[in-house]
Amino acid sequence: MKEKILATSTELFGKRGFPETSIQDIVSMNDLTKGTFYYYFKNKEDVLVQIHEQFIESLLMQQQEIIQADLSAHDKLEAMVQMLIENIRTNANSAMVFFREMRHLSNEKTRDILPKRHQFQRNIASVIETGMLSGEFRSDLRADMLSFGVLGIANWSYFWYDPEGEVSEKELTHIFMEMIFKGIEEEKT
């Protein structure tokens, strides 16, 4: 039941926005009483907190699997971008809520979640640094700034990419990784 309430709320917050969704909307859509809602959640913010936590923790867990895999820095970075793009299909609304409604969390709750967002970005920077040390990547650019560039490419996709469109997730990842790894300039030969 809790998962069902979370799923419906994610859809409502994603489509209408957090302030525009009432607890009444959430219970109506689930054919529940408010009593059932309050059995699982303290209030509407509590739902938002749990959507944020589930989303970032799922991403961190998937990222952790990639980090621990026996892969080159190159392949880890590619796997992370691919993972983010594949998550659009299953988690578009969660991502919308995550990127857009964070400001509705209390300062206290933001203090819990923000470090996890930063951790995700720092893990990308750390893969890039490893690749610089191993000689896979050039070492004349700041890894932290590059990690924000890579995250920008992947996260921005949540705002425009349609997984049902003519470009598959695999092809999109390929194009992005070609740009990130080799760049778009024609090689001078």
Place this chain on the structure above:
Amino acid sequence: MKEKILATSTELFGKRGFPETSIQDIVSMNDLTKGTFYYYFKNKEDVLVQIHEQFIESLLMQQQEIIQADLSAHDKLEAMVQMLIENIRTNANSAMVFFREMRHLSNEKTRDILPKRHQFQRNIASVIETGMLSGEFRSDLRADMLSFGVLGIANWSYFWYDPEGEVSEKELTHIFMEMIFKGIEEEKT
């Protein structure tokens, strides 16, 4: 006066969000009467529409100047990224409102503004295509997808980049353009 109301509203919508800001908040911050507000704007949505229009039209105008300049495709693309990053300093709140509050526009208003957002993206794709034709850029990757990647890098900066921090706008643009043009892989020699 109209510009002042727009500036205050942009700040309020950016910091608190559109639904959380009332016309009363806007007039209080400007020491105005509601009568003065309604002399310039039909309602709160009208303010949001004008913020969106000013923001995207200013970007399109700056982009147009770059397109018309006597520059290579390479330099045009770099100038566009630099322009977007420089706009963070002056337009952070407008950008927040632009990226986040679009869903509060009526369908009719969205129909006016969406084509301008698309135009901005298509102009980037078109510079990339020109570079492919001139041999500056490799032509084995889709220019439209690349344009979304470049936009993602630049637009994402609005969510994390602090122009007062240790990395200057110029340095950030340099790092991003090195990745976009040459990639982060160590060249095999």
